[in-house]
Amino acid sequence: MPMHEYESMLSRPLNIKIPEFSHNQRIRHLIFSAQFDPHTLNKLFHTADKIRSLAKSKEGHIFLKSLLPHKKALLYFTQPSTRTFLSFDAACQTLGMGVQSVQDRSLSSESKGETPIDSVRMFSSYYDMVIMRSVTPNLAECCAYMMNELGSESRRNTPIINAGAGADEHPTQALLDIYTIERAMSFYHPKNSSHWNLYDELRQNHPNLTPGLNGKTIGFCGDVRRGRTVRSLLTLLAKYKDVKVYFITANHEILRLSNDLRARLQNLFVEVREFESFEQTMEDGKPVINHLDCLYMTRIQKEHNSASLDEDLSSIDFSRYKLNKQRVTMMRDYAAILHPFPRDDNFGEIPIEVDTDPRAHYFRQARNGMWARAALISHIFDVDGEIADFYERYTAESKDYNEGVL
């Protein structure tokens, strides 16, 4: 695979690499979830909230579309992913960007001997951002190095976004996941008013509850080992204070937490515990599911299994790793259930009977992906300040208007 020019750079440690993907205190290329620190995350959360709010009115939406009409994005998805693809498309469109896509690998020039690096360099000469999802490991990272090299020669340094790659990272999924948890843990409710708010009410039953990610307990259930979304999200959670992470998985080496990851989390002062069922009791006699602020469900990835592995797994009682109405009732009233989707209707880790429970956040999680990605793109192109300014004027005007000043 002819990426030889950049391959020697891949093995360097993250703390050397990460600054190379930033420019003027902004992310230029998004390759790893480790590029997100709590300060940047906080800014992105606020921008995402504002975009979401502005997109509700035609006027706000037209403002958003006026931000990047001079920019075009290419969605280069040789590894298919309808959800991620559409979510990025909608995010780009919301900011007024033109969008085009290359989805079929066989259409590309690679069959004529072109290297993927040449292909992406060519794309970057037509488009202002390349959002890529590839089966080739580290391709996005190598392309970011190539772009930086061009930039150092005063040529176009087109931003590269890693939209998931093979068994690699999926940093924008981690971003939307943590944004969804943060929103759920802000206890904001559309009906909050000066007379009533959800947080005050929740504190009646949960006196130690604080808003935000610090101190929260997050459960992960299902395919903890192979799910790259889990790894990417854990990278971000570990940056918050006093986070506890509980894994609820079958005790099989293909599914449970790896020793590596456990050690890595513990080094970052994350409290890690492992359970084999939702009902397993804790020191206070209550089941673990009742201790969770957030439960991240995953699909058991069977499509990559060998026949022998399938047989090996056949002795596991998988019903333990599926939600149902009864189990959900055991959860705290404010807890949030997430799932990176698609969920597997045949396996049934989340049956549709759970969908109408207020704790089900997985559909809004999908929609959050659009807002979080739009926030990221506005950060990269340095228009998040314009969004904040417009939002302030716009809401002030609405307030004036509602109060009769205008």
Add this chain to the structure above:
Amino acid sequence: MPMHEYESMLSRPLNIKIPEFSHNQRIRHLIFSAQFDPHTLNKLFHTADKIRSLAKSKEGHIFLKSLLPHKKALLYFTQPSTRTFLSFDAACQTLGMGVQSVQDRSLSSESKGETPIDSVRMFSSYYDMVIMRSVTPNLAECCAYMMNELGSESRRNTPIINAGAGADEHPTQALLDIYTIERAMSFYHPKNSSHWNLYDELRQNHPNLTPGLNGKTIGFCGDVRRGRTVRSLLTLLAKYKDVKVYFITANHEILRLSNDLRARLQNLFVEVREFESFEQTMEDGKPVINHLDCLYMTRIQKEHNSASLDEDLSSIDFSRYKLNKQRVTMMRDYAAILHPFPRDDNFGEIPIEVDTDPRAHYFRQARNGMWARAALISHIFDVDGEIADFYERYTAESKDYNEGVL
């Protein structure tokens, strides 16, 4: 197929279902052609005429694009149909909507066990309208129920448009077909003036001729039974007064009118007659083709035939069900020939020698699809009033300008 939640609703009668797909006297989800009543059709025809007219000037076109820039449509076409796909795309673009598409079923998450209902719910969280064409029967209808359910929980009720499904209905094809007939039967001509108009001229030879669909005789030729466009169009024609419907088909059960449909049409007071050739004479001694106001040709669908059926059909003289110049000359001078397209060049139901005849309406029928679909979308999003207002001002100004007032 896991649409179990909504499957019990499918068997209810149409008159119960239809109101569920409307909101504030407007169509919200378009699932069946029976949702169109003559009043709504008339409004859609007028809107389509105005959109067509405004799109001719850059100024008018820019106005149209200002209507829905804050809306995005997803074309979810897992059953391919280039014509319908492009026509919807062009309609959406004309109104300023962003468009994205999912066309390859294999790209979707269904391979990971996701239900089509979950997929469409996810799409509906990124896009403001889902236009779908699927091989799964009734999927659009089930999705509309799902959306209504979300709407009842104060969540997004994203409009669903059925763009054709398996052997089901194809309501927007029926809409463009009847719009084309209505326009042809309005006897409007670009050269109409205060001194001359086409309708007055035609009445010299056809003293009983009236503009509009009432009282018209529509012929259907070819594959009457399997063509879903025929069924959908008949549903609409039956809503007009004194419509006569003549079928010109081979007397074979796979091609001719079904007993069911004949009975249904007769119950709706439609005069139904069947013929085996264009030349078959009527009571006045003239061939049936001379009695038609409109002739709807269809392609004989051979791609679904079994070998035994093909043999069975081999004794039929299909040359009877093909047009040619000579047959067209037997038609009335104002009659309109339609075809849902594609026409089959190998079979030759309409040879290209007919294309330049003024009675050939099939290419403008295709273009009408774009205007009719744009009209429908502007109706659903409640911007047809804005179109009417702008059109009035715009044409008044042009008139003033032409008369020297401006």
Add this chain to the structure above:
Amino acid sequence: MPMHEYESMLSRPLNIKIPEFSHNQRIRHLIFSAQFDPHTLNKLFHTADKIRSLAKSKEGHIFLKSLLPHKKALLYFTQPSTRTFLSFDAACQTLGMGVQSVQDRSLSSESKGETPIDSVRMFSSYYDMVIMRSVTPNLAECCAYMMNELGSESRRNTPIINAGAGADEHPTQALLDIYTIERAMSFYHPKNSSHWNLYDELRQNHPNLTPGLNGKTIGFCGDVRRGRTVRSLLTLLAKYKDVKVYFITANHEILRLSNDLRARLQNLFVEVREFESFEQTMEDGKPVINHLDCLYMTRIQKEHNSASLDEDLSSIDFSRYKLNKQRVTMMRDYAAILHPFPRDDNFGEIPIEVDTDPRAHYFRQARNGMWARAALISHIFDVDGEIADFYERYTAESKDYNEGVL
């Protein structure tokens, strides 16, 4: 193949055909590279330069997008070509056009017996320009005749652009190639000023050097015979004065210059010479590579080779037809290396070590494709005058602004 209506027109001579593809001194349909004369090329070069310059600022870009928002293009690419596809997409978007594409032949109605002429006529009723790349030879030409016929009946004459077809012409590739050579031979440099410019400096060593294409020596290396881009470009070069064309190829009938083309070039007063290596010396004792103003490299097209041909070619020393750093150093300091791309990493006609040499123009050549195609489209739709006007005002304002007048 049912294009019979127009097939008899194909064999007519070019000088009869070419005027049919123009309207009001503008290209209406672009089918052949021979449609470009030096006057039109010169206008297109200037428009492309202005578009490139305006696209650099958000304000300029927004002006460009205001030119054709009322137009929609269809990219009908049944023969895949990612590069050409994306380049046209980006060009259309830059001018504000809506873009849709049909890329999968199997999606089209041809499987139902529709002729390609019917398909394109249908497309032309939804879109305002059809940009097509097809495996069917001469399809674009036949479609242009069809459109002209419709135009003669006062119907829509939608412009057709040939984006490459089988072994046929590829006129927009020729356009971007010659635009790239012309720019390289204008000796313009971003650092040119009143005190220093590149041209004056170069003349110290090359006293006879003149700006522009006249009198230049262009080398072609590699697959001279089968490369349609070579033929299309030669058609344009032959229109300039005193152009010399040197071919550097293996002496094998499948690769070297054909007798036909040699005779045709000589009839047009082009000096043609053939060489078997870059190092072959000329009359002055210097290697041929040192005499070139421009070197056009090509990929050896192996994907169409038979096994017997592959064996036949195995005795050739192909290392002679590959560039490397050492060979590039033998070139003139101002010379330009082009390649239509993709380059073949396995064959290695241009190794990446050459990429950073200032003579490497092949990546900017790709980007030039976007500007040259945008210039062509603005010419066809007659908005190039608007571009020139805005550009003049805009640069005057910037100048005033910089000089403190504003």
